Amino acid sequence: DTEVTQTPKHLVMGMTNKKSLKCEQHMGHRAMYWYKQKAKKPPELMFVYSYEKLSINESVPSRFSPECPNSSLLNLHLHALQPEDSALYLCASSQEIIAVPGTQYFGPGTRLLVL
Amino acid sequence: AQSVTQLDSQVPVFEEAPVELRCNYSSSVSVYLFWYVQYPNQGLQLLLKYLSGSTLVKGINGFEAEFNKSQTSFHLRKPSVHISDTAEYFCAVRSNTGNQFYFGTGTSLTVIP
Numbered sequence: 001d002t003e004v005t006q007t008p009k010h011l012v013m014g015m016t017n018k019k020s021l022k023c024e025q026h027m028g029h030r031a032m033y034w035y036k037q038k039a040k041k042p043p044e045l046m047f048v049y050s051y052e053k054l055s056i057n058e059s060v061p062s063r064f065s066p067e068c069p070n071s072s073l074l075n076l077h078l079h080a081l082q083p084e085d086s087a088l089y090l091c092a093s094s095q096e097i098i099a100v101p102g103t104q105y106f107g108p109g110t111r112l113l114v115l
Numbered sequence: 116a117q118s119v120t121q122l123d124s125q126v127p128v129f130e131e132a133p134v135e136l137r138c139n140y141s142s143s144v145s146v147y148l149f150w151y152v153q154y155p156n157q158g159l160q161l162l163l164k165y166l167s168g169s170t171l172v173k174g175i176n177g178f179e180a181e182f183n184k185s186q187t188s189f190h191l192r193k194p195s196v197h198i199s200d201t202a203e204y205f206c207a208v209r210s211n212t213g214n215q216f217y218f219g220t221g222t223s224l225t226v227i228p
Contacts, residue, residue, distance in 0.1 A: 004158075040203075040223070041220070041221070042205055042218035042219060042220055042221050043159070043218055045215065045216070048215065056215065090159065092159075103149065103161060103164055104149075104216055105161065106151070106158040106160070108157055108158040109157070109158045111156070
């Protein structure tokens with residue numbers, strides 16, 4: 001099973017709303033990622049969690065707040081977003097073992113529209 | 116640092132014709148290479164990967180890629196494409212020292228009936 005699930009599939013929110021995106025995997029992967037993807041562009045890395053600890057933050061604005069409650073779950077809390085934040089948000093996970101490269105497996109994404 | 120170049124942003128090809136999507140990378144360390152496919156309104160699906168060993172890698176849906184270290188390339192090929200292969204294709208590289216992926220800008224493959 002190489003499935004990463006994401007909810008919701010679609011989300012429309014106003015600039016004053018607070019919402020959360022959820023990601024789940026049951027592959028025993030210990031690294032999880034959030035990406036942002038604009039139309040016709042490659043995914044842009046936002047955050048990386050390794051063993052439930054934030055290891056990479058690619059200078060993402062504080063209106064995006066990641067959380068990793070346990071090894072299977074990854075959340076992205078959204079607050080006071082801007083219309084330019086509208087995009088497809090992808091979650092991925094990979095197995096992290098020393099000296100063994102992990103392949104990233106992606107979820108289907110959440111398509112976010114900020115009005 | 117690593118980087119990936121996909122020279123062809125769009126590739127139109129007739130159904131049942133062969134196709135090659137080009138990917139070149141630059142890195143000062145050993146790398147691992149991946150091809151992902153993204154169908155409209157979906158996430159990325161792994162097509163194939165090169166980690167070590169044989170330089171010719173076979174993936175899903177009849178795709179294959181060849182790792183060429185001297186030319187720093189990892190081109191994706193399929194001998195006969197189908198309408199269902201119409202999608203965006205991303206080449207990605209990962210170094211052997213970290214878990215960060217670097218994606219190319221993508222190639223939009225359109226299969227013409």
